[in-house]
Amino acid sequence: MLDKIFDAKSFESNFSFDMEASTRVPNAEPFMVLLPPPNITGSLHIGHSLCFTLQDIVARYKRLKGYDVLFQPGIDHAGIVTQLLVEKQIYASGVEKGSLTREKLLKEIWFWKENSGGAIINQLKKLGISCDFSRLRFTLDEKSKRAVSKMFVSLYRNGLLYRGHRMVNWDPLIGSAISDLEVIEKEVDGHLWHIKYELEDESDYVVIATSRPETIFGDVAVAVNPKDSRYKKFVGKKVKIPLIDRLIPVIEDKYADPEKGTGAVKITPAHDFNDYEVGQRNKLPIIDIFNEKAELNEEVPEMFQGMGRFEARSKVVDLLEKKEVLVKVEDIKQTLPFGDRSGVVLEPRITHQWFVNAEKLARPAIKAVKEGKIKFIPKHWENLYFEWLENIRPWCVSRQIWWGHRIPAWYGPDGQVFVAENESDANKQALKFYGKHDVKLVQDEDVLDTWFSSGMWPFITLDWPEDSEDLRKFYSNMIVVTGFDIIFFWVSRMIMMSLYALKEVPFKEVYIHGLVRDKQGNKMSKSKGNVIDPLTLCDKYGADAVRYTLAYMSSPGRDLKMSDRVVETGRNFLTKLWNVVRFAQMNGCVYNNSFDPNDVTHPLNKWIIFETKNTVDAVEESYKNYRFDDAARLIYQGIWNSLCDWYMEFVKPILQESALTDGNGENYNLSQTLLKKDVRDTMAWVIVQFIRILYPIAPFISKKLSGELGATEIVWPKFDGIQLDFTDSINQVELLKEIVTSVRSIKQSFRMPANEKLNVVLEGNTVDIGSFAETYGKIVHRMTGISFVDSVDMSVPVVLNGGAILRMGIDREIDIQEKIANFKKEIADYTKMRDAALFRLNNEDFKNKATEEVIAEHNKRVEVLSEKINKIEHIIRSLEAAQ
């Protein structure tokens, strides 16, 4: 027997059954859910919880439907983040900066990984995520390394990957190139300094405007627009860079915008993407004035060497001012690029890097989605995907850090590069190239962008390049669930790399969920202090409640506003379900495997079976369409409204004989043993069906309660053999519900005590209810009930939906005027509705163009409403006569 108190933790803490949940069905249809591998440094945040919960719902639903489900877990090595984190710890322990070697760092990171890395996996288990943890993979494990090398070599040999000397975004804190996607643009306050550049002979000067005066040492020209008459006289002449007096030409280039700044712009090809272009166009030299930490190097006057860029800036400004060449300082808003991991201002920098020709890989990736081979849910995210892929630029994949997949390229003493899957292959190539054995090769120091391996995740996890059975089975039969923010980073790269390596799409569906926000709709962030910790929520309300709430709130394409309050709704619902089962247990309901819903005879049982089937069908449709919100809502309504509010209240008289005894000790004598058994079987069966469809969302409590009722196995409900010709029963129960509601309403409005008996007369009823209403209407929830009599003296009538009139006897003063007024209002509402329908029916265009069903429906509506109006008018007349 269940405890009175619903305590989620007591059974959730035992998650061993959850591990069985990942059990596979070898010969069934394959379905794979690819868990986006969380960072090794990460811990479970609320966004993960949403993402993983939704995937788990899909996985569990598919298992119930009999698929062979592979729910593949993994962890991402997260290159930059992890290296920064562990470095910080190492330096904090007293190791001197600069003394750290590659070997030492890697050893420390692996050590750290073994001890505190991947704590998130245990948190996943706590949430009930039913991955096959025996298959846990790491993006930097041996199999992954092999796959990544093979991919790199293949791309290189096919000319889709190359080494180039180019300008890239450089992160001076990390000391590495990063990709365009890792650049965050932020608006900040800045200044525009207007500086005089004097002509060689000092007869005149040009004023340029710059936000980066420290880069004047790298200037190689001043550019003006060819159409700008103001500067015509300077073109071809030379000006002096202030402070260093180096001479640079004034050139014409369309890049110079007469509207911006002063119209004359200094050109520093080493430190600006646009200037680099101008430099290339005009064959200008490149003067790089920074080192890898963005400190000024030996290209600048000695006093500036070794200085940081911002310090140098103020120093330069000072000196310019002293030299009286600083004409003006303007305050401006400017957008600067920041590193998403380091948070520092990035520098454009020209270096040797490896690039993937993303443009070529993008074409089939675009095609696959255009042709519908991969569908985004919701579909509009495809726009974003196309927009990015259609404008994609070369992907810089090399990183100047140590933690990651080392680039499989080796260099000979002359700089000759050998790209190979391993060192011995590289040596073989070298032997062929040099014609001799003892040429010493040095491996590229750099590692690959973390997303390079993440992009291969769909097939790395299936053991590619091995032709494994799992690869053949699951590849392409996959779904990916993720947030929109990594469509570029991950989804598009998986599609590109998978199509390249396997010539086939990796998955058919990409479900994009919303962002979890705080209750005001703000993004959660540590600095704002508004972060909701899912593990705390699980401790407080139970993992199932958190999962249920996330599912309930995840309307497609919409962000979720999360708060404790909304989780309470989920927790309350699960408490309700707990009590449903408790009630069933107290009344001896046990799941009977051989129960056949076709055999039930009682209208109440037929009605609830019908409701259950409808709910199961609708929920199945919702799961199929990934409408987790609908599924959660439908189950909620089925359990709370149909089962609890009506069925359970109605069958109390059958299950609990004492409830049938009224105040006078009169016994209604309904407890035929057979009927009681029917109700018990039906109730247990219905509850179990509801639990089964809830299981994907709330597995812990479902498993627990299903077991409590004696249904040990959780499978999807089957209705194959059920013919539900229950129309009469449904009409009876619906009529009864209406009677009960009317009675409750009248009692409330007359402030009648709930246990006061009410005599009612039912006139003009067409539903064959026999003694059914008489019998079950006696128990109106926690009220002593109603008696059907032949007539009542003073009554309040109500017109029921079927057209019958229910007169409820009241032995109190009735304010007839008020009643009449209410009825008149009711008539007004109905008349408005009827006239609207009539208006349409009388419209020729409507008659010609509306569908038959719509016309029939309108006719029916007019008929029903007219009848109601007539009856109410009749009632009003009799009330007026009685006055």
Add this chain to the structure above:
RNA sequence: GGGCACAUAGCUCAGAGGUAGAGCACUACGUUGACAUCGUAGUGGUCGUAGGUUCGAUCCCUGCUGUGCCCACCA
């Protein structure tokens, strides 16, 4: 500058070309009853705005306003 999404009850959000829905909140009543993490009955909305398409628009289309986001650029 280019693009995407959203606007429905006090709040959070579903919804469908043909009678506007839920949860929360609110009002009233109710507790030895499976459940007060509860029950019962209520209150509450010209579906942002202006046009268009349609027999009919809250729903489809266009403009506008507001909100959020993505991309690009900036001397």
